[in-house]
Amino acid sequence: MDKKAYDVAVIGGGPAGLAAAKAAAEAGAGKIAVIERDRELGGILQQCIHNGFGLRHFNEELTGPAYAERCLGLIKHLPGVCFYVDTMALAVQNDNTVVTSGPRGITAIKAGSVVLAMGCRERTRGAIRIAGTRPAGVFTAGAAQRMVNMEGVLPGNTAVILGSGDIGLIMARRLSIEGVRVMACLEIAPWSNGLTRNIVQCLDDYDIPLYLSHTISAIHGRDRVTGVTCVKVNEAFRPVAGSEFYLECDTVLLSVGLIPENELSRQMDLPLDPLTGGPVVDQNRQTAHTGVFAAGNVLHVHDLADFASEEGAIAGRAAALHSSGQLAAPPGVLPVIAGDGLRTVVPQLLSDPGGGENIRLFVRASRPREKVTLEAAAGGRVVFTRALPAARPSEMIVADLKTDRLPKTADHIVIRLT
Amino acid sequence: MAIETKCLSCIVCPLSCRLRAEIKDGKILSVSGNSCPRGEMYARNELTAPRRVFTSTVKIKNAFLPLLPVVSDGSLPKGKILDCALFLRSIEVSAPVRAGHVIVPDILGLGVNIVASRSMD
Structure with missing residues (x-):
């Protein structure tokens, strides 16, 4: 070797x-x-x-x-x-x-x-377990993106997009530009998972309907996709009986995480x-x-x-x-915890936080909210606050924490939205 | 005539500011909600003559990929995008190409060039 x-x-x-x-x-x-x-x-x-x-x-x-x-x-x-x-x-x-x-x-x-x-x-079809047959024509949005933009192959003629992640939205526009008919974009959550600008310029511009709180309950077709059954879901993401409708298509793109x-x-x-x-x-x-x-x-x-x-x-x-x-070898670590209103925080640990350095935090909200305050609390007091006009799960929040403001007695830091 | 309010989401950058425009007799009186001057400009354009930057691909010969990504060097009228896409299907270039190289000057007379997004040998 x-x-x-x-x-x-x-x-x-x-x-x-x-x-x-x-x-x-x-x-x-x-x-x-x-x-x-x-x-x-x-x-x-x-x-x-x-x-x-x-x-x-x-x-x-x-x-x-x-x-x-x-x-x-x-x-x-x-x-x-x-x-x-x-x-x-x-x-x-x-x-x-x-x-x-x-x-x-x-x-x-x-x-x-x-x-x-x-x-x-x-994430693939297997990860979200869509029922139905196993025909050709089901792609992840990124795989389709590589086919269309780098290899010069279109995935099909008529497409339905499951999930409103940014790649799915970008592909809705890309396929429309290349002459593929995009029937709809379905999102199981009651809000979009893509950037707002992508909803506007990728779906609205091409008159592609976005169905929030909807998913695909079955994929149809024997050799090739012939259509999908769509269904509305309730707050627990369970299908609502009687809300099913059928969309004819030969291609399904997954943008589900x-x-x-x-x-x-x-x-x-x-x-x-x-x-x-x-x-x-x-x-x-x-x-x-x-x-x-x-x-x-x-x-x-x-x-x-x-x-x-x-x-x-x-x-x-x-x-x-x-x-x-x-x-410097880490002399001790302080956990950083995602508190109320937040799903994730990176970094999850602070090493040697006494040095007065600026720590850049990347956090993500757990649900969309208007007019919130991002705050950090340590050792029983609030050490950082910042007002935000809105917080959305699809848009990461970046904040700088000054470590010289952390109390010496702190054994962890909680970052939260209030 | 009463003042009409229109809400739109700015698409200039990923911040996606929520804009509000006050309109009277077809004239835009004010724009609010933007966090930079580009937001106001976007709202004024979007409500009168919407424009978009256009990206697509053209065929390329003698390169390790069959397609070259391209971009318009300015925004063009939203309603002309599909016409531009159709036109690009007739274009074929040959490697090597440098990023920024003009592939189609003044596409469809819109005053915007289509340039290579990347270099390709």
Whole structure:
């Protein structure tokens, strides 16, 4: 087996991984490996040909491929950065050696630090157990996106979209532009799971009806999808008898959620947060395994690539500092808990919070609400508040917590919406 | 005539501000709810002549992918998007292409260029 040594190994060459590599180089890492299983870098950005990327990160509105090219342009000239494309990370060993399989065979990449940036994948039909037959024509929205935007193949002629996640909404528009008739978008929740701008410019613009509190109760067809039975659901997501209606279609796209891709993390026995689906990390995005960091959609699903890049930079910088022995070992950890009104909070732990640093928190609301206050409480008092005009589960809330305001006696921090 | 209020969601950036426009005799008197000047501009355009940035693909020869992603270098009238998409089906380019390279100048006379979203060798 071929063996190589690096200061930092980054697994995944999407927005989080590329930002991690750049930040690691800026923080002094001399040798950095970026491991990417696809034939080129950029990750899922390459199939997201729509615009809306980069407003935060580059102060300019870019398409996905343009955002990827911009990220890559910032690091590809750096002499210490080595790219392994067409290369799959098979395992991360206890000594932070990443075992990979690629065009040159099996290579062991021994690194001072590892950044996990593997992204996420889509929930499939099996995960949501739709009844009916098993014909061809049922795709996840992202698979259809890759077919249409990169491979030049349309998935069908008439489509129904289940789930109002952003990829499903983007595909409703994309298919309409390419001449596919999109009959409807169904969402089981009483609110949309996509960004409001995507409801407007992807559904409303093309007169595609959005049925909230609805789902598909059966898929019909023997060889190919011929139609779906749709049904209204009650508050407990149970079908309402008598509300069924039939939509004729030859294609069903599923946009029903994303799952952080944590096979490597599980192999390493990293503790995972059951709500985010990603590893439990501290503010440096360091996992329970010293020297292993995580960022981007593998840690928790982001709605903007810009946030994934921002998080990649946090992890990459910390990974470089750990590799050169400059990252203080955590003397103690303070749990950060998602309280009332919130579903998730990242990071879940604060290490050495006495340093006065600014901690960037990414939180997600559990249901839509208007005019709320985000607050952090520790040691029996409120240490941070911010008024928000609205909080929606589909739109991540970002807040900076100043750690010098935390009482010394605090044994945990609760973040909540009031 | 009474003042009419129209509500719309801004789509300029992912913040999705809820906008309210006051309209009298077809004239927009005021826009509120926006958190930046682009929001007001969006509301005024959206209520009179809505425009969108257009993204799609064109066929490409001699590249490792069969399609090149493209984007309009400015917004174009919403009602012209499907016409532009139809027109792009007749276009084929050859690799190599650099990001930002003009693929179709002044598409359908709308004053907007269609440019490559990415480089492709």
